[in-house]
Amino acid sequence: MAIEIRHLRQFLAVAEELHFTRAAERLHLAQPALSAQVKKLEEELEIQLLIRSTRAVQLTASGEEFAAKARIAVEAYDDALATAAQLRGGGAGHFSLGINPRMQPRIRMGILRRLEAISPRLTLDFVSESSVRLVSAVIEGRLDAAVVVAPTHTATLRSVLVRNSPLVAALPSTHPCATADSVTLWDLRDDEWILPSANVFASNSMMQTLCLEAGFRMKVSTKATSNYDEDFIAVREGNGIEVVPENFAPARVSDDIVFVPIESATIPIYMIAQASNESRALGAVFKAVVDPDKKLASAATTAAAAI
Numbered sequence: 001m002a003i004e005i006r007h008l009r010q011f012l013a014v015a016e017e018l019h020f021t022r023a024a025e026r027l028h029l030a031q032p033a034l035s036a037q038v039k040k041l042e043e044e045l046e047i048q049l050l051i052r053s054t055r056a057v058q059l060t061a062s063g064e065e066f067a068a069k070a071r072i073a074v075e076a077y078d079d080a081l082a083t084a085a086q087l088r089g090g091g092a093g094h095f096s097l098g099i100n101p102r103m104q105p106r107i108r109m110g111i112l113r114r115l116e117a118i119s120p121r122l123t124l125d126f127v128s129e130s131s132v133r134l135v136s137a138v139i140e141g142r143l144d145a146a147v148v149v150a151p152t153h154t155a156t157l158r159s160v161l162v163r164n165s166p167l168v169a170a171l172p173s174t175h176p177c178a179t180a181d182s183v184t185l186w187d188l189r190d191d192e193w194i195l196p197s198a199n200v201f202a203s204n205s206m207m208q209t210l211c212l213e214a215g216f217r218m219k220v221s222t223k224a225t226s227n228y229d230e231d232f233i234a235v236r237e238g239n240g241i242e243v244v245p246e247n248f249a250p251a252r253v254s255d256d257i258v259f260v261p262i263e264s265a266t267i268p269i270y271m272i273a274q275a276s277n278e279s280r281a282l283g284a285v286f287k288a289v290v291d292p293d294k295k296l297a298s299a300a301t302t303a304a305a306a307i
Helices: 005-017 020-027 031-045 061-088 105-118 131-139 204-214 228-236 280-289 295-306
Strands: 050-052 057-059 093-099 122-128 145-148 157-172 242-245 257-274
Touching: 005 020, 005 031, 005 061, 020 031, 057 061, 093 131, 093 280, 105 122, 105 280, 122 280, 131 145, 131 157, 131 257, 145 280, 157 228, 157 280, 204 257, 228 242, 228 257, 242 257, 257 280
Parallel strands: 093 122, 093 145
Antiparallel strands: 050 057, 145 257, 157 242, 157 257
């Protein structure tokens, strides 16, 4: 007969129990069938593994040595199957996730913590870039997925909502609303808004739409910026204000800038990936990215299947 892993398991059960009846019960087999299988194993190996008597079973010296090797083989087999299951479930390997450079460390740490619980053998690598560059990297296959502000709808990409981020206003400390607990968009209607270059922050049009819905047209500052550091320099110098998702607002920039929550104003955050990506690793990362404290979390499993 060809020796299979089940034959090794059967022999190991007898070797551990030193009793055919107990071993058979453990394996849910009939005792005569188990005895016959072990006998066939001995014949195939051409060595005596057991010393049998009417009352007990003992291992021969060869049986003890073979049992030790068989145990290693069975454990290696089980470990290989477990590894395969992890791979099928996205539980091993590396996954590259593009993020906005402004994403707060606490958000990143929360994602890593949840992913550790979901898929502990999957390593997540964060890549910080502007939204436009993140989209290009996903399209070109240089990133597995990315978290961006504006949704991206193309034939090759799909976007799934992962959280609605409240907005905060970055104000100079001399601003009339700087000491307020919160403001409305309407409170900011007379301010000039500093908008990052479109290739840095893809939500400019969404901000403009929010202002129109609040009843006014945004006044755009002539002080255009090309990077995030320039934004806050412009705010500090009194050239305007900036509105950003709370998730992207630093805890502190300087004493000259304060962040004030904006009432009833949110902006959607999306996760994008190639439409052809059907890996379970993608689903695992999505579940880790989705906001655990919002209603979105309850739909995470359904949405993960979609992405």
